[in-house]
Amino acid sequence: MSSRIDPVGHRQATSHASGPLVNALSRTLARREAKSARRRLTVLPKETIDFSSNDFLSLGTSSAFKDRYLAHLNNAPESFPFASGGSRLLDGNSHYAEELEQFVADFHQAPTALLFNSGFDANVGVLSSIPQPGDLILYDELIHASAHEGMRLSRAGKRIMFPHSSAAGMRDVLKAQIYDDSGVRDGTKNVFVVLESIYSMDGDVAPIKEFIDVVDELLPRQNGYFVVDEAHSTGVFGPRGAGVVQELGLQDRMFIRVHTFGKALASHGAMVLCGPETKDYLINYARSLIYTTALGFPFLASIRTAYELLSTGETEHLQTKLQHLIRHLHTRLHHLRASQSVLFEVDHFPTSPIFSLRTSKPRQLASACQQDGYIVRAIMPPTIPEGKERVRVCLHSGNTEEEIDGLVQTIQSWLDQCEVRSANL
Numbered sequence: 001m002s003s004r005i006d007p008v009g010h011r012q013a014t015s016h017a018s019g020p021l022v023n024a025l026s027r028t029l030a031r032r033e034a035k036s037a038r039r040r041l042t043v044l045p046k047e048t049i050d051f052s053s054n055d056f057l058s059l060g061t062s063s064a065f066k067d068r069y070l071a072h073l074n075n076a077p078e079s080f081p082f083a084s085g086g087s088r089l090l091d092g093n094s095h096y097a098e099e100l101e102q103f104v105a106d107f108h109q110a111p112t113a114l115l116f117n118s119g120f121d122a123n124v125g126v127l128s129s130i131p132q133p134g135d136l137i138l139y140d141e142l143i144h145a146s147a148h149e150g151m152r153l154s155r156a157g158k159r160i161m162f163p164h165s166s167a168a169g170m171r172d173v174l175k176a177q178i179y180d181d182s183g184v185r186d187g188t189k190n191v192f193v194v195l196e197s198i199y200s201m202d203g204d205v206a207p208i209k210e211f212i213d214v215v216d217e218l219l220p221r222q223n224g225y226f227v228v229d230e231a232h233s234t235g236v237f238g239p240r241g242a243g244v245v246q247e248l249g250l251q252d253r254m255f256i257r258v259h260t261f262g263k264a265l266a267s268h269g270a271m272v273l274c275g276p277e278t279k280d281y282l283i284n285y286a287r288s289l290i291y292t293t294a295l296g297f298p299f300l301a302s303i304r305t306a307y308e309l310l311s312t313g314e315t316e317h318l319q320t321k322l323q324h325l326i327r328h329l330h331t332r333l334h335h336l337r338a339s340q341s342v343l344f345e346v347d348h349f350p351t352s353p354i355f356s357l358r359t360s361k362p363r364q365l366a367s368a369c370q371q372d373g374y375i376v377r378a379i380m381p382p383t384i385p386e387g388k389e390r391v392r393v394c395l396h397s398g399n400t401e402e403e404i405d406g407l408v409q410t411i412q413s414w415l416d417q418c419e420v421r422s423a424n425l
């Protein structure tokens with residue numbers, strides 16, 4: 001709020017509701033609108049079927065989760081503060097938070113774990129602070145925006161992208177750097193390889209073992225460090241939902257793993273799994289941890305609830321059910337009939353709950369599904385690269401075969417209508 005002088009000389013507050021800045025913002029939004037790329041907040045109507053959220057195990061609506069969570073809240077001592085009251089480094093720490101970190105670290109067979117308020121904060125904290133001046137970061141071209149944000153703030157000397165999930169592509173990039181840079185070659189510079197175990201948009205699983213082989217071959221001085229984001233695999237993949245890295249038995253080869261709790265775990269926040277020195281360093285230098293109010297007890301209790309369910313095996317049947325539904329949708333989608341005149345392709349990694357329906361008209365397909373009550377999302381640039389538009393479909397343990405059949409029927413009807421329209425042109 002600023003002020004202006006009215007005609008009779010009184011100072012009056014102006015709200016800046018219009019003016020040069022607001023006009024410039026509006027023009028930028030209009031340009032986005034013209035490219036059909038403007039983002040909007042939406043509230044889902046009731047009685048819709050969820051094929052969109054990241055609540056892969058349907059824990060968000062599970063009574064087992066809710067009962068256990070409420071018991072944690074009810075059993076908390078009277079004196080227990082609900083809000084954390086400050087940064088983890090000041091008044092926001094608690095025995096409860098520290099025990100939770102150890103519980104999660106043990107579950108993931110990691111030496112230690114450090115809580116962050118979100119996966120975004122965790123990636124920003126790790127990548128902005130850990131690479132040292134002059135170090136090299138190699139990152140997959142499809143890594144999440146939060147990793148980009150962290151790298152942008154980091155002191156690394158170079159940040160180089162390699163083609164998506166291509167160990168051969170990463171090998172070429174690394175070889176060129178080894179040739180060019182004696183520090184990378186002689187091990188005085190660190191090389192960070194930044195991956196996701198499952199990519200959020202395509203749902204494909206990274207060939208982590210192949211990346212390790214490249215690093216072992218080209219960096220014999222052991223200056224290669226893996227940073228793997230397990231946001232989408234947490235709860236869904238691996239033993240009792242421990243993630244892809246543990247499924248492959250590669251936990252000891254990872255420098256850092258990031259597990260987030262806002263997706264399959266129906267909670268908030270994230271933990272960075274790492275060694276004790278790295279944890280200590282992050283506590284000292286990760287600004288997204290230091291300069292923010294720590295998660296309060298209700299959020300910690302929710303994470304605790306989720307991990308108790310995982311560690312006692314109570315979510316295993318949900319993992320199994322999800323895999324059954326994934327196979328069902330995979331088969332049904334491959335029986336769809338699309339004529340040559342309609343661009344339509346299904347991209348799917350066999351065990352992943354995320355499916356990509358590639359079409360040149362993602363908004364129209366998403367809207368046809370939504371009209372029939374099936375919530376799916378059109379994913380457009382800038383969230384994904386130009387030309388990779390798609391409809392993203394996410395499965396959950398709580399979906400049913402009937403719901404899946406209904407969704408596929410709607411997609412088939414839409415494809416049939418597209419065919420009729422193009423025949424009439």
Ligand SMILES: Cc1ncc(COP(=O)(O)O)c(C=O)c1O
Nearest residue numbers: 118119120144200229231260262
């Ligand atoms: C791969 C990946 N990493 C990190 C995040 C951020 O996690 P959070 O939602 O907890 O901030 C997301 C969420 O969209 C993600 O998909």
